[in-house]
Each structure stands twice: as C-alpha cells, then as structure tokens.
Amino acid sequence: MRHKEIRVFPDPVLREKAQEVKRFDEGIREVIQRMRRIMQEAEGIGLAAPQIGILQRIIVGDTGEERVAIVNPEILQAEGEDVMEEGCLSIPGVYIEIRRPTWIKVRGIDENGDEKEWEIEGLLARVVQHEIDHLNGTLIVDYLSAREYMRFQREYERLMSGDEE
Ligand code: NI
Numbered sequence: 001m002r003h004k005e006i007r008v009f010p011d012p013v014l015r016e017k018a019q020e021v022k023r024f025d026e027g028i029r030e031v032i033q034r035m036r037r038i039m040q041e042a043e044g045i046g047l048a049a050p051q052i053g054i055l056q057r058i059i060v061g062d063t064g065e066e067r068v069a070i071v072n073p074e075i076l077q078a079e080g081e082d083v084m085e086e087g088c089l090s091i092p093g094v095y096i097e098i099r100r101p102t103w104i105k106v107r108g109i110d111e112n113g114d115e116k117e118w119e120i121e122g123l124l125a126r127v128v129q130h131e132i133d134h135l136n137g138t139l140i141v142d143y144l145s146a147r148e149y150m151r152f153q154r155e156y157e158r159l160m161s162g163d164e165e
Helices: 026-041 122-135 146-164
Strands: 044-050 058-062 067-079 081-086 097-100 103-109 113-121
Touching: 026 044, 026 058, 026 067, 044 122, 067 113, 067 122, 081 122, 097 113, 097 122, 103 122, 113 122
Parallel strands: none
Antiparallel strands: 044 058, 058 067, 067 103, 081 097, 103 113
C-alpha cells in the first residue's frame, strides 16, 4: 500500500548510505515509534529509516509473530540459504526472488538503548537483511541481472505513470 511518508524509487535518498547513530536519545526513540507507525499503516513487515528520508542506521521489523527494532545493526554470522519473493514499500508492485541466509546473528542497539545480540531465523531474518540492505543504499532490484533490470525499469515506468493521474 502506498504511504505518503514513504520515499519511492527512484528517489535518490534510497541510494544513500545511512550514518551510524552516535548517541541513543529521545530523538532516536521517536524515530523508531514513527517508523513502526508508518510500517503498520503501510501494512509492511519491515522498514528502514532511509525509506522515510532519515539517513540513520535504524531498522524495524514485525512479522506479526515477532518484532524487532535495531539501531546500528551488524550481521556477525549467517547460515543456511533459501530463495523467497520479496517486495519493498519503496518499490510498489514489484516482487523479486532473492537468495539469502535463513539464520543470522546480529549485533546492535535495541529500542531501550542497550547493546544486544539477536539470533534471528525465518521470515524475520529475511526482513532484517532486506532492511540492512536499505541502510547501504541497496534495493531488491539490485539482485536482478542486467537484462532483468532493464525489463524492470520499463515496467516500473509504466506502473508509475499509470499511478499518477
Ligand atoms: Ni524495502
């Protein structure tokens, strides 16, 4: 679902590298709350701060069963592998099969400002990896081959122009 606060491809902010959060304060807490609200309103299962124009390393995820908020996430370990179709709130209408590890160990700061390590598997592991990609300016379309990417661009332009009237 489109959400007016979510930046949409090809918005250049989606290609920027987000900055590490140096100090966890009330402002960061507010960003996390705002991200959760927008993710829910958009009916998404994950969101990264750059998607709302904030170039800081903050992600949230909520699969309905498990939820997480991680500041400065860093993947320490990854295992397993599977392929799943992914969408992105910033690239509406596009779904791409992506191969990723099924289990990850992540270090970061939680929503209370405490350093923490998470062991995450299944859908939430996929979400967290997708959102960490956003912090580095990487999008699901970057997993396409050159030929597939050209096709995506053509179809996406058509999709977007039909959307605007
Ligand atoms: Ni995304």
